[in-house]
Amino acid sequence: MKLTVTGTGYLGATHAACMAALGHDVLGVDTDPGTVDLLNTGHAPFREPGLDDLLVQGLATGRLRFTTDPGAAARHGRVHFITVGTPQRDGGTALDTGAVDAAVDVLAEHIAAAVPAGGPSHLLIGRSTVPVGTAGRLRSRLRDRYGDLLQVSWCPEFLREGHAVADSFRPDRIVLGVETPGSDAADRIAAQVREICADALGAGVPLIVTDFPTAELVKVAANAFLATKISFINAVGDVCEAAGADVTVLAAALGMDPRIGAAGLGAGLGYGGGCLPKDVRGFAARAGDLGVDRLADLLGTVDAVNTGRRDRIVGMAETALDGAPAGRRVTVLGAAFKPGSDDVRESPALAVAAALDRRGARVTVCDPVATGPVRRVHPGLRCEPVPEEALRGAELVVVATDWPEFTTLDPVAAAALVAGAVVIDGRNCLPAAAWRAAGWDYRAPGVGVNPASTA
Template sequence: MRLTVIGTGYVGAVHAACLAELGHEVLGVDLDTERIAALAAGRPPFYEPGLGAMLRRTVDAGRLRFSGSLAEAAGFADTHFVCVGTPQLPDSGAADLRHVESAVTGLTAPLHRTPYDHVLIVGKSTVPVGTADRLARDLPAHAEIAWNPEFLREGCAVRDTLCPERIVAGVSSAWAEARLRQVYATLLEAGAPFIGTDPATAELVKLASNSFLATKVSFINAMSEICDATGADVLTLAAAMGADPRIGPRFLAPGLGFGGSCLPKDIRAFAARAEALGLGKSVAFLREVDEINTRQRRRTVEFARRLAGGTFTERHIAILGAAFKPDSDDIRDSAALAVAETIRRLGARVRVHDPEAVDNARAAHPALQYALDVAKACEQADVVLHLTEWPQYRELDPVALASVVRVPALLDTRHTLDTRAWRAAGWTVRAPGRPRLD
C-alpha cells in the first residue's frame, strides 16, 4: 500500500519507519526541513533504540522517503496518518490542537484535486474526545476521518509498533475499517488484537489508559509517603500488591514519579475536557494524581537537603539522569531536571550526567553543569542523586565512586540500585519509602 505520515516527530518518525518495514511505500511529510533532511539520510533526530537502523534500511530500499509538501501527500496515497503533537496550552491544562487542525486543513485543500475516489485521514495524535467528529465536518464528501491512537513507550517504540498489545481503530464506515485492517495485515496475522469502534471511543482509549497508569504511579507514591511516616517498606508493599492479578505489578514502581510528553499533559487535558463537558467531578481525582506526582519532586529535594546537612549552600550535588526515562534522550517534563534546577536555585552547585540526554538538557537548562562520565559528575560531590533508572547506573562500582566524592551520600529515588552494596562500601543511603537500615 501507499501511505503518508504527516508529522515526523517522535510518533510520526517511528510510525513511518515501521510502516515501511512492514512493506508499505511511505511518504513522511513535515514542515521542518532540517528534520526531513536528517530522516532522509537515515538519521533520527532523537534517540530511540533500533530506529536508526530501520530508517536507513527502509530509505535505502526505496520504501520510505520524505517531503515538505501536503499537496504531494494528497496525490501520493489515499490513506494519511496524522501524527503531529498536541502539547498543553500554556494558560490551561487543555490540549493545543493547532497542529492537528493545521495538518487536516492543509491536506483538505489538495484533496479536492486528488485522483482517489475515497480518502481516509487517520488521526494518531492524542486528542480530546470529540475532535474527530468536529474535524470531519469540514472534509470533502469523498474523505472521512478515523482515529487510531498510538500506545508507544519511549525506549521501546519500535517493538511496541511492530508487536502491539492492541490496535484500536475508531471508524465511521466498513470501508475505513477494512482499509486499516489492510494497513496492519501483517501484524494481525501475527496475532495482534484489533479493536474496532467509533472515533470517540478510540480517542478516549488513549486518554483513559494514560490516566489509569498515572493513577497507579501516584497511588504507590502516596503509599511511599505513608511508609516514610510509619517505617514500612514500599518495595515490599508494591510487590505484595502486584502479586494480586487484579492489580498487577506494572506501574507500581515507587519513585520520582512520571514525566515526559504524555502522562502529565494527557491527564490535564482529560480533566480539562471533562470540565468543558460539565463532568469535571467525574475525573476530579486526576487533579490529585497530578499533585501527588508533582509532590514527589518536592519530597526529593527535601530528602537531598537533609542528606546535604540541611542546606544546599556551598554543596556540590551530582545528578545521575536527565532524561525523563531510560533509553531516551527526551527531557520534556523531566522530573530529574526539575529537581536539579530547584536544587541549583537553592544554592547548590549541580553537575548532571546522562548517557544520552546531556545535549538536550544543556540546551534547555544551561545554568546546570554537565559531565560526560559518572566519575566526573560525582567529583567532590556532597550528595549523589539517582534520578533516572538507566541500566548503566546499576553497574556502577560504589567503592570506586566513593573515592571521588567528598561525602559518600546517595539518594536512590528509583529503587534500582543495590543499596546493600553501596552501604557496604561506606555510603549513607536513603530511598524514599524504605526504612533506614544504617
C-alpha cells in the same frame, strides 16, 4: 500500500519508518525543513533505539522518503496518517489541537485539488492524542466542505519511548474508531486498516473497531490509569516512610495480586515525558468540560501527587546537606525522564537538578545520552556523560533516572570517588544493602528508618 504520514516528530517518524519496513511505500510530510533534511539522511532528531537503522533501510529501498510538500502527499496515496503533536495549551491544561486542525485542513485542500470530480475517496487516519469529540468535529467539517471525498477514522497510538519500534510492530492492541461501526463505510475503512496492519494482526494482535469517542478515550484513559497507579504507590510511600515500612517490598507484594499487577508500582520520583503529564491534564480538562467533576478532581490529585515527588526529593537533598545547599557539590545521575530516551520534557530528574541549582548548589548532571537536550534547556547546568567523572568530589549523589549505567555502579568504587558518601535513591533502583555495606548513607523515598527488609 502507498501511505503518507503528516507530522514527523516522535510518533510520525517512528510510524513512517516501521510502515516502510513492513513493505509499504511511505511519504512523510513535515513543515520543518531541518527535520525533513535530517530524516532524509537516515537520522531521527531524537533518540529511539533501532529507529535510525530503520530509516536508513527504508531510504535505501526507496520505500521511505520525507518532504515539506503537502501536495506531494495528496498525490502519493489515498491513505494518510495524521501524527502531529497536541501539546498543552499555553496557560492551560487542555490539549491544543491547532496543529491537528491545520494539518488536516492543508492536506484536505491539496487532496481536493488533486482528485478530479467523482474521483476515489481518501482516508485520513488520526493517530494523535486528542480530546474526545475531535474526530467527529473534523469529520463534520470535512463533510461540509468536501462531501464524501475524505473519510475519517481514529487509531490512537500506544508507543512507549525507548520501545517504540517494537511497539509499532507488535502493539498490545489496535483500536480503530469509525463514525458508524457496522456500516458499509466503516467496514471498508476496517478492511484498509487490516491490510496495513496485516503483519501484526497475523501475529495475533487484536483489532478493536469502535466509535470515535471510545477510540479517542482509550489512549488518555490508559495513560490516566497508569499515572494513577504511579501516584498511588508514591502516596503510599509517604505512609511507609512515616511508619518505618519499605515501599519497595510493599509494591512487590501488591504486584503479585493479579487484579493489580506490578507495572507502574515503582515508587520514587514519579512520571514525566511528553505523554503522561499532558495527557492526564488534558483528560482532566476535558472531563471538566463535560461536567464530570469527580474524574477531573481525581486526575488533578494524581497530577499534584506526581509533581510533588520532585519537591520531596529536593527536600531530602536539602536535609542531607544540613539545610544549606548553597555551594555544595551535588551530582544528579539522570536527566532523561526514563532510561532509553534522551527526552527531557517534564523530566523529574531535570526538575530536581534545576531546583538544586536555583538553591545555589554546584550541580553536575550525568546522563548517557541526554546531555545535549540538557544544555539546550538548562545551559547553566554542568553536564558529564561519564558516571565516574560526575561522581568525583560530590558531597551528595541523587539517582534520578534508573539507567543501567547507574544501577550497576560499584558502590565501593563510587565511594572512593566522592567527597561525601551520601546517596538519595530517587528511583528505588539501587541494591540498598550493598550500598550501605560499602559505607554509604543510603536514603530513598518510601523507605522508613527501619531498613531491615530492603534488599
